[in-house]
Amino acid sequence: MSEMDIECPMASKRLMIREMVMENFKSYAGVQRVGPFHKSFSAVVGPNGSGKSNVIDAMLFVFGRRAKQLRFNKISELIHNSSNHRNCETARVTVHFQEIIDMEGQEFTVVPDSQFSVSRTAHRTNQSDYYINDRKVSTKDVNEKLKGLGIDLDNNRFLILQGEVEQISMMRPKAEDKNDTGLLEYLEDIIGTHKYVEHIEEGGKKMQELHEKRQGMIQRLKVVEKEREGLEGKKQEAEDFLQKQAMMLTHKASAARINLSKYEVVIDDASRKKGELELKLAYERDKHQNFDRDAKKLEDKFQIADKEHQALIKALQEAQKAFAKFEIQDAKLTTDLTHVKQKLRKTESKIESDAGNMKKLEEEVMFLEEEIPRCRAKADQLTEELGKQESVLEGMLLAIKGEVEGYHQQMSQIRMDLAPWEKRIGECSARIGISTTERDALARRAEDAKRRLEGALKGLAAAQLSEAAKRRQIQELEAAASRCRIQIDQHREELRTHRADEKTLEVQAALIRDKVSTLRSYVSSTQQQGGLVAALMTAKSRGEVTGVYGRLGDLGAIDKQYDVAVSTAVGALDYIVVETASDAQKCVEYLRRSQLGVATFLILEKQRHLAAAAEEKMRTPEEAPRLYDLVKVKDQALRPAFVFAMGNTLVASDLDQALRLAYSKDSRFKRVVTLQGQLISESGTMSGGGGRPSRGRMALGSSAPKGGNVDAKAAQAELKQAEEELQSVTQALKSTRDKTIACEQALKAAERQLGELESSVPRARMEVEAEEAKAHDIQTRLEGLKAATEVDAEDMKQISALEQQIKEEEASLAQLNSQSAGLRSKISALQQQIDGAGGDKLKKQKALSVKLQKDISDAESDYTRKGVQVKANAKSLYKLRKENVKDVALKAELEVEIVKIGDSKKALEMEAEVAFLQRAEREQAVEDNKTALEAVKGERDRFQRDFGIVRQTQLNIETKLEDLASFLKEQSLHMRKVEAEYESLVARLCKDFGQEQETMPKEGDLQGQSADDHIFKAGMLESELQKMNPDMEAIEAYRLKDADYNSRMIELEVVTAEREVVRRETEGMRKRRLDEFMAAFNTISMKLKEMYQMITLGGDAELELVDSLDPFSEGIVFSVRPPRKSWKNISNLSGGEKTLSSLSLVFALHHFKPTPLYVMDEIDAALDFKNVSIVGHYIKDRTQNAQFVIISLRNNMFELADRLVGIYKTDNSTKTVTINPAEFTVGTQDCEKDTAAKDQEHKHSELAAAGQAVTVT
Template sequence: MVRLSDNDNTMDTSCTIGDNFDDVMDTTEPLQQKENFERNIDNTLETPDECDELLNVIIPPPPEPCMRVDGSGERLVISSIDVENFKSYYGKQTIGPLHKNFSAIIGPNGSGKSNVIDSLLFVFGFRASSIRSKKISSLIHSSNGKEDINCCYVQINFVKIFDVDEVNFEIVPNTAFSIGRYAYQDNSSKYCYNGKMKQYNDIKLLLKKEGIDLEHNRFLILQGEVELLALMPPKGKKEGETGMLEYLEDIIGSNRYKEPIEKLVKGIEDLSTKKNLFMGRFQRIEEEKNKLAEEAKECIYYIKAQNAQSFLSNVKCHKEMFQEMILRDEVKEKIDSLNKEARECEAKIKEIENLQSTEKEKLKTLQDNVDAVISEGDCLKNKLKNEKEMVEKTEVNIRRFEEKISNLSKSLTKEQKKLSELLSAPERCDKKISELQEQLEEYEKAIEEKSITVDESLKKFEKLSAEFAERLKEPESIVNELKIKESEACNELALARQDHSNLVAQSKAGEEDLLRIKDCITNTDNELKTLMKSFEESTNVLPKYKKELIEKERKLEELEIEDGQLDSIVKDLQMKKDDIEEKRQNQRSQNKVVDTLMTFKHLKKVEGIFGRLGDLGGIDPKYDFAITAACRSQLDFIVVDTTETAQACIKHLKETKGGRASMLILSEQVKRFSRQIGPIKVPKDSQRLFDLVECKDQDLRCAFYFALRNTLVCDDIDTAKRVGLEGEKRWKVVSLKGEIVEASGVMTGGGNKPEGGKMGRSAKVSSSSKQEEKEYNEILTEFEIKYRRLNEVRNEIGLLKPQINTLKKEINILEAKIAKQGPEIDYKKTTIVQLKKQEAEKSYELSQKKSNEAEINLLVDKIEELRRLYEECQAKTAKARVAVTTICNERDGLYDKIVGIYERPLNDLKDKKIQNEKAMKSEKNKKSTATLNTRKCEKAITNIQSEMMELEEQINKSKDYLDRNFKITFGLEKEIEKNEVAVEAAKNAYKDGLSRSKEFNEEQVQLTRQFNELCNSRDNKDVEYNQLENSIKVIRKKIKELKTTDISSMINVLKVNNDEGVSADFLFEVDRETVVEDRGENDITVIGEKIEGLTECMLSGKLPKYTQEEIESIDLSDFNVNSLIVGIRFKQTKKVHIRILDDFKEVLEKYEKENALLQNMNKKLKQYTSLLDNLRKKRLIEFLNGYTQILRHLKLIYQMLTLGGEANLELVNSMDPFEKGIRFCVRPPFKTWRDMTRLSGGEKTLSSLALVFALHRYRPTPLYVMDEIDAALDFKNVTILSHFVKQQTKNAQFIIITLRNNMFELADRIIGICKQTDCTQNVVIDPPLLGVV
């Protein structure tokens, strides 16, 4: 059953093809539409768009039924409902178990029957308003004394069953599941599936798969909604509304065609509009093509003359260029001779430089030796200094420890004294408690004695007070009678005063109405003037706002295009910049030493530093502990290419005090291990750890082999022992936890926590590119420029958008204002006319009206008499109350004399008893506190003694250290003396090396002077060579700058497109040059036939390139004459714009392209139309098939329910049922055909139920929940309906709330609902088990 009013779980979404194009069409004038279309038509037609997707539209398959029509097979049922503190249900309760077929829920009004339905709605996700509540928190139970409940919970338990027969069934294994929902006091809620939290959409999809559709809720009929189905309109009046057509089509499944059909209709409309606009442009292109054809003829002859002139100049320039090249080659030979002598001199210089380099290396070694000896001395001095500092610190610690021991000794004495006091406290408390206990017993004994006396006094008073009750009866009855008379007099007085007020108001009403009408006339007239003034202002301002909006939108569109381009560029540059920065960041190590060396690599451009070995490769995290244990220290080695690089790194670390590092020289490892890194055969259940390292560089793999060798890795230590020690060959093996088995049998590892992290998943460092810094700077500069411009564009867009939105709002406001004010002005004018008419009528009525003064005076007298009577009644009542008060006072005095004198001492004793109990409790607390503090004090004493012992031990260790340090200090002083002697010897050796280096420098200076003289001579010849080379370049540039134009392709285009509109006469004139009438000896064509290659050049515009031999073979005797003739002809030719040919060629190509686009449009239009007709046909056939079956079931079921009535689902438009929908009409027995609105409540109910059951036969739903569907039916119809429901429940589960006995007596299971102390309870009854049939 679809819920037409409260279904808030659905959302209507739609997708329309061509939305952007339609928006332009709706918001611009026709001319602007045309310009926008022509600007974007190429992109729209030449690239794939949304319309192309329509040809490949996928229609979903028809919905599969969730169960079989005959009821066989599996079906879903609700086994029970668990509620906790939900509405009237307090605590945890289970509603059920529910029967697989027909369960009836019964109970008196207000007992909570409908709360069963509400619990289902709550779990199915309905809002609080649909569950008869204002908010979610109001669903939580809140009866008297139970207001502090924080949340409520409902869980529906589902299971799939298989019917064995009408009574028995089997549960399908593993199909039970539950869906629940919590609600909290903060109005929040959450869903769960099988106890796990889920989103509502997940729950919704799950239930839909099982046949429970929460969008239309066909399974649910709530109280008062049974008639809504029959009253549905034939078709929804607007998009999103549900009529009979939409309701049936959703069940049949043909609505899946609706969205593709709408998209196709929209696509056809858009394409037709585009085609109409496109035809105008196509015709303009055709006219432009015809116009340019004549101008192109004149342009071609002009270009041929220009090409001929350039051809002759090209030959002349080649002649000059080859003459310069001969002179250049002679100079080149002389330069080569000087270069040979300079190279011989340079070789001698290099030989001297090599000797100097060798001497420098020796000097460097001597200097390093001096530095090493000095560094060793500094190290010894630092060690000596450190040892002396440690002595001083140790002596300070000894004094501090002794002082702390003294303080602890004082604290120990204090705690011991405190302990002795605490040990005596419990005894004092016990003594005090004993005294208080004795007093308490005395108080209890006295209270018992006094209580007996008080009880006896009370009995005596009760006997004596009976007299007072008799005396009060008569006075109290008199007071009550007087009160009744007083009330009656008061009511009569009030009525008389009301009549008086009404008469006075009637006499004044006429005058007030007349004044009110006059005020209305004045106010309406003022409002009319204000409206007319505002209407005129709005009409004047609106055109200005529209014009400003068009201009700003055009500017915004341009800025958004630029923004898109800049955004793409900036993102690309950002990615490049980030990649470089990330690469640099990855090259930084986790420790300071490696970071220092990598910085040294980039600043000094030392390419031979590769980085930390562990950062140069990667391995699966699974083997992290294994590789860290196998080569812990080697992974921290710094990999360099050569020994020289390693020495440079060590020197840099010394200079910068960057720490110490171990260097791994890669070239040495390649020599040693390059042939050993190949694959080897390893034992079963193991892998070579080296093979698991990911490193693409083969040389670096040798470095990893140095660290790992043939170490194997296994899963655990047991496998490692077996592989490493029990085979034919012994291996070094490591487990995944880092436990090592050496080949010698030694095992290490097995600690609490293995270490890892020496190598990552992938390599972190790679060699730097030499161009990286330059590329980075270029990218950074371009990024800053583009980013700055992007921000400027976005700022402008940010300013424009609010302005455009403001303008749109203002325009909408003004248009709405104008549309609203026009009718208001007319209304105001009409109102004034009507008010003036009413004013005249009121004036006449007021003059004819008679006064009611006599009647008013009579009422005044009556009011005075009634007031006097009311006051007399009040006085009599007060007098009678005095007698009652006197008797009550006498009774209270007697109580004080008989009972009060004994009751007061008893109350005093009870107060003393309470004080005594409080004192006892206090003493007990003191005793327990003393016991607790005793344990704390004993613990503190133990801690102080322990700390004192530790301090004494520290003092003894420090004194031992001082004894050892004395020996170490003496040894360091001796080593420092030896180091000073070694420093002096190293310095003398360095001075001898400096003298030898000076001799080599003097010989190098002499050879360098000779080399410079040879270079000067060579440089002079280079200048001469460069002059000739520049002359050749000038000639080549002149050749390059010769202007020619290729018109051969133009001729080809004209011939190809001959059928498209270019005449054959035009082609003939172009080829034969009939533009010039006089064809003499001086014609360009004749000269072209004399000179080889000229005719071809005039058409193609390509200037030939000559060799020296070809130039020498050309006869140049007539070239000057021919050049003069060509120049004269060129000047005589009418100057034209060469651009005309490009324009003509472009127009031809454009014409061909546009024609192809037009044909493509026609083809698409035909395809869309064909597909649309096919889909409409399929939708109609599928709908009519389902409609026919539903109608057949409906007729049969309605006839059975009404005992002879007829029902029909009438197609409003039989040619197209989707146009106007389906009308549901019935003919009750012995009546005519009637519309649903004219039926009685019972007839509407039977009609709706007939449709529900017809739909159930067409597409069964596993369960139905119905709330008092029989409320509007008489006994006869309820009986018919109940038997029919009984029959229908054979293949579905029905849960029905009912108050009619002839309905629930047929139920398979009855769930009784009742309420006790505002809390609902339920009981389950199975009539068949009780023998009820």
């Protein structure tokens, strides 16, 4: 095998795709077989739009890609859909694999039992299923199966889609972030060295942490070593002093032992009393715990009862609302019922009145009908009687016939003349009576209607007045409700404002309270520090100490804007500056004797070596100010102290600048502080920036201060101002909370009032509707009543005719009477003469005849009048009966309506009764619960009062105990001091002077002795020792410092060893990563050079490390020199050159880590004819250990393929045909073969037209 070959040994087995089966996938309708593929080089060809790329999409689909990665939104969109195949439910792709062993030439052997298929089915529900050999599996199973057979599903190197070949060449040397991929990451993923990256980063961080920790330990170790060296001379001096000191210590120990005995007696007595009080306190605490437990139970009980009460109140309100709705409905029904009943009463009254009138008319008609025959009989009887009496009269007249005959004849003649007139007068009078009766009957009906109209008008006026009043009431209620809503909105807005103010004030109060606490601590510490410095300065003025300059922060000044920076960055500002070490020692002795506390001293003579640095002017990065250069110092001799304290610390405006300065190349400036107090140390650690920044530790201003306590007065003033502000905010918060409570109460009251108003408005509206209905009903009847008061045209015409007739008849009657008056007077005169002729008897008989005639006339008139009255009454009765029928129907309707309203009312009352009972039950429940709640509250309040008494008793005992404990603590403190002093003295005597413990003063040996005597003797000895001026603590201090030094050295060695372990592990991983990567990189780079030279026939290509010392820092550059051209970066090449370069890299990577198959989509699109041929021949000749499936439209590519898969589309459906070019014969002279080939071709065409896959060999 040549050097350019990348074939694997023939005996090794590899994976290949045998064929693909697609069913309703994308453009493939039905079952379509693509393949079989060749073991080495297969080409997929076909016109644009035929579905070639769908072959790759099918593979991606099977290998688990999502729909969006296949340029679709949903998996269901992959299902075929065309005019001939519209209802496909699933799409399925099956890829058939097999493992083969390559033989000589084109032959190969299939590894037994190595054939398998991987399928994936997509459903309309956007679900998909995976199968291996038709057995349903998960995506993970498919991935594991294919990865185990060498398919790189992680990096997808086996797959190059259309246009992706150029993207390989366009990669950056290194990824800019974790989500990007550069050429370095691309190669590391393939090589496999990316697995070390995370471990190396973790090791680097851990090593940095250990390094910083070690540096800190070294600095502290150096400080301890210097302090130990400083104690060496004092230790020697102290050892010479110990002999005389032993006697003094013995006297002091004796005095301490005597005082210790006294303290023991006092403490024993106090402890006894304390024990008694503790027993009482334990009893009270048990009692308190029981009370506390019971109080919690009562409080829980109260809270539960209160919640139940609130729930019952809410339920009651709901019941009240429900019952109020029933009340409104009941009010409406009641109003409707009242109105209907009033209407019914009027109708019944009218029916009753009409019934009475009808009865009266009927009785009158019956009476008249009975009277008419009697009148007729009476008239006949009277006529008969008149005939008899006239016969008697005639007999009497016959007796005086001669005397009165002439009168009778004249009277008879005159009566004969008067008879027509009498007849006419009678008829006229009868007609007048009938007409008058008829006219009166018609006029009486209109009068009755007028009376009813007046009543209706009064009812209408009352209804309208009531309606107006109700409307005014509604307006008032709505206005009140509107005002109430405005008040509610105002209260809610006020409540929101108060609550917001309350939250703001709470935050302000918390902030100010924190500020006050900080300031108090600061002022306290400042006062303590200031007191210590002041004491030293006072001692200096008295000559007790010398060489004291003062506190370092008080000896210089800095501008106000650097206050936080200098206070944060310079810890030595609180150091006290002295001239020499002996001055510092004297100050320490003075502070110890005066029990003023501890201070740190900065010895100026030790900093003389920094004098040159104090005068040096340095150039800083970004011209950032050096903190030291910002300090104004009055005494220039003090500048070395500030150089010691501040060093080369820089000041940055913000954290970004601080980071740039700290990590700049100039190693002198690694310590940076920002104006906000964020500090970056020399080791790189960052601190500060949180909470209240440190400030006020150095004098502020443009000139050097005269000394004194810096910012103490300002801090006290700020504290006072903050306390006043806190008091103001607290008062404002209390006022706001009071306003909030008042506003909540006002809001609840307004909401209750609004609820009442809103429930009243519907009732008032229903009352208005009832009055409107009543007025409307009256107005409806009013027109009829008005019409009834006015006589209708017919009646008016009849009345007018009757009145005219009456007038005419009366005129006629008057005329007839006038015309017949002469005849009557003549008869009357003749009658008088006749009456005078017959005497009294005749007169009586005549009077009787006249009377009978008059009675007959009256009877006839009565008969005629009653006949006319019967007719008139019959007519009126007819009209009344007609109206009565209407009134009875109306009454029935009203009664039905009353029944309906009554039924509705009863039903409503039943529902309302349930609501009423529910409301009553809930009211009772609320009352009962209220009583129970008040009982629980009362019990809780009483218990809390009792609890307060118990608590007060406990507090009293605790106060006594605290006082006693304070006394005991004080005495014990004194005793411990004395005991510590005694033990210290004894220990020192034993340790420093070699005395035995048994020789120390005991309590029995010291009985009767005075502690003052021993103290006096010790004082005398101490005076003598003070003149010697030794350091009594030098030996112990040296011993402690030496022990501290040794322990710190051990800790340093442990951290150093741990750092070395981590460093070795990290460096080992870095070396393995570098070695493995460089070995693979060199192999790939060499193979890339070979591939590119071969493909381009003389060009050159290289993978170069941007940083040759560290390939992982800057990445890898892909450089190319096309034939007869200069070296260029690959990004500056043409499309074809980029494609060739990328393919060279792909083939080189294949040599480094082969993958069994490659699928490439139009990788030759950007290549010219020549380069296509070169790439095609390379794939044809040099890739015998892998399977290539290439989609191409270039004939000089696909003509080199071992197998051609043709893709074409008919009837909106893609179909395939596969041929083996090596066995496909054209133009043979053998007729039989030619005929057979044509028959075979014709058969294949028929099969292709039928939509089936065809394999031609």
